[in-house]
Amino acid sequence: MLPIQEAFKIIIDQVQPLQEFETVNLSQAYHRILAEDIYSPHDFPYWDNSAMDGYAVRSQDLANIKDGDQVFLKIIEEIPAGYVPRKKLSANQCARIFTGGMMPEGADSVVMQEKTEREGDRVKIVEPCAGGNFVRKKGSFYGAHSCLLPAGVRINPPEMAILATAQSVDVKVVRSPLVAIISTGDELITPYEDLSKGKIIDSNQYLLHSFVFQNGAKSIPMGIVPDQKDKLEGAIASALEKSDFVLSTGGVSVGEYDYVKEILVKLGGKILMEKVAIKPGKPLTVAVFPDQKLYFGIPGNPVSTMVICWRFLQSAISKLSGETNYYRPQIIEGICQENLRGEEKRECYIWGRANIVDGQHQFNVSRGLHLSGNLINLQQTNALAILPVGVTEVNQGEKIMMMMV
Numbered sequence: 001m002l003p004i005q006e007a008f009k010i011i012i013d014q015v016q017p018l019q020e021f022e023t024v025n026l027s028q029a030y031h032r033i034l035a036e037d038i039y040s041p042h043d044f045p046y047w048d049n050s051a052m053d054g055y056a057v058r059s060q061d062l063a064n065i066k067d068g069d070q071v072f073l074k075i076i077e078e079i080p081a082g083y084v085p086r087k088k089l090s091a092n093q094c095a096r097i098f099t100g101g102m103m104p105e106g107a108d109s110v111v112m113q114e115k116t117e118r119e120g121d122r123v124k125i126v127e128p129c130a131g132g133n134f135v136r137k138k139g140s141f142y143g144a145h146s147c148l149l150p151a152g153v154r155i156n157p158p159e160m161a162i163l164a165t166a167q168s169v170d171v172k173v174v175r176s177p178l179v180a181i182i183s184t185g186d187e188l189i190t191p192y193e194d195l196s197k198g199k200i201i202d203s204n205q206y207l208l209h210s211f212v213f214q215n216g217a218k219s220i221p222m223g224i225v226p227d228q229k230d231k232l233e234g235a236i237a238s239a240l241e242k243s244d245f246v247l248s249t250g251g252v253s254v255g256e257y258d259y260v261k262e263i264l265v266k267l268g269g270k271i272l273m274e275k276v277a278i279k280p281g282k283p284l285t286v287a288v289f290p291d292q293k294l295y296f297g298i299p300g301n302p303v304s305t306m307v308i309c310w311r312f313l314q315s316a317i318s319k320l321s322g323e324t325n326y327y328r329p330q331i332i333e334g335i336c337q338e339n340l341r342g343e344e345k346r347e348c349y350i351w352g353r354a355n356i357v358d359g360q361h362q363f364n365v366s367r368g369l370h371l372s373g374n375l376i377n378l379q380q381t382n383a384l385a386i387l388p389v390g391v392t393e394v395n396q397g398e399k400i401m402m403m404m405v
């Protein structure tokens with residue numbers, strides 16, 4: 001059995017980021033991978049502006065105020081946001097200004113409204129004021145022509161805002177990966193068919209489709225393929241032709257009808273792994289084809305499928321997508337809330353939830369049977385406790401590493 005770290009490295013080293021790009025409108029750029037560095041001709045902020053509602057002042061007029069002093073400044077202009085000031089401040093003058101308003105010439109500071117008292121066209125100020133107070137200086141966040149976003153990041157809400165502010169309305173992104181999904185098994189039916197004896201509903205198709213979508217790729221559903229060599233060979237060949245990655249579930253163990261491996265070899269694939277020291281998910285089979293396409297033969301048990309997705313496929317799809325930072329998922333330390341059992345030969349992943357209690361992460365195991373066929377108690381999982389190879393017991397109150405999903 002291949003250790004998990006080695007399996008992960010083999011997979012990741014095989015994945016080559018897509019080198020096909022397209023340009024999309026800003027409104028369509030969410031969740032895509034940026035394919036070029038973003039620069040802007042603008043300074044950020046664009047101009048000196050006020051961070052508060054108040055009065056734009058010359059700080060030297062207020063510098064010497066002592067306890068009990070009162071200084072009156074004459075208000076010569078009102079500057080709402082979006083208005084261009086017309087007047088320059090002279091000694092003992094100020095301008096009424098609102099948050100986001102452009103600073104007038106001569107002013108170097110803003111006194112917030114709450115620290116003032118208005119008396120007609122004058123304002124009374126009783127506290128000294130330092131230069132630069134509440135002024136957002138032009139270019140103080142980022143200077144014009146500096147790189148605002150590097151290629152290879154996923155465009156999430158903050159990046160959407162940056163693209164908008166840089167006026168990058170045509171965004172060069174990486175083509176979305178295409179991931180074909182095959183469910184293998186004579187026992188499988190769709191959720192729309194009547195459940196007849198001996199059958200089982202193909203839940204993996206739905207799990208994988210949503211997982212692929214969640215990870216920013218497009219799925220190509222290939223449906224259910226029976227355990228018949230010719231049909232499976234046809235489906236696998238067609239999936240390889242249409243997609244960047246192929247994911248299938250089932251048919252990778254040692255049973256008489258587990259045909260996936262021999263078909264992969266027949267179609268010219270090189271098997272990179274067929275048994276990984278992971279529980280659940282041991283018979284994970286990965287093959288590479290001469291055109292470098294990767295095939296993931298995922299064990300059919302639903303929890304095994306999900307754990308393989310979380311442990312290996314998030315990173316693989318991310319790297320394929322062109323994301324620079326593709327290491328997933330995050331692993332953090334927590335305190336185990338019950339006794340857990342591991343194995344001598346496989347790294348075990350036990351599903352549950354991590355919560356912060358008294359500033360510390362705690363791991364709570366999901367109720368119900370922990371078997372790789374029980375997909376029901378996988379719901380609302382946000383963490384899997386990791387018991388490394390040979391750690392057969394972790395007791396309540398002990399530290400444990402958790403994979404956050």
Ligand SMILES: Nc1nc2c(c(=O)[nH]1)N[C@H]1C(S)=C(S)[C@@H](COP(=O)(O)OP(=O)(O)OC[C@H]3O[C@@H](n4cnc5c(N)ncnc54)[C@H](O)[C@@H]3O)O[C@H]1N2
Pocket residue numbers: 183184185187188200201202203204205249250251252253254255258280281282283298299300301302304372373
């Ligand atoms: N003699 C041995 N038997 C098994 C071993 C072993 O080492 N020696 N490994 C076990 C482990 S661990 C796993 S995991 C499974 C993996 O089996 P396969 O990948 O070949 O998958 P199948 O046999 O086709 O199915 C396993 C299980 O999952 C159900 N299934 C399959 N596809 C779906 C689907 N699309 N949706 C929902 N459920 C699905 C299927 O009905 C089976 O119950 O092998 C063990 N056996």
Ligand code: MOO
Pocket residue numbers: 278279280281282283299301304372373
């Ligand atoms: O590895 Mo299997 O996935 O234990 O059920």
Ligand SMILES: [Mg+2]
Pocket residue numbers: 250251252253254255257258
């Ligand atoms: Mg089998």
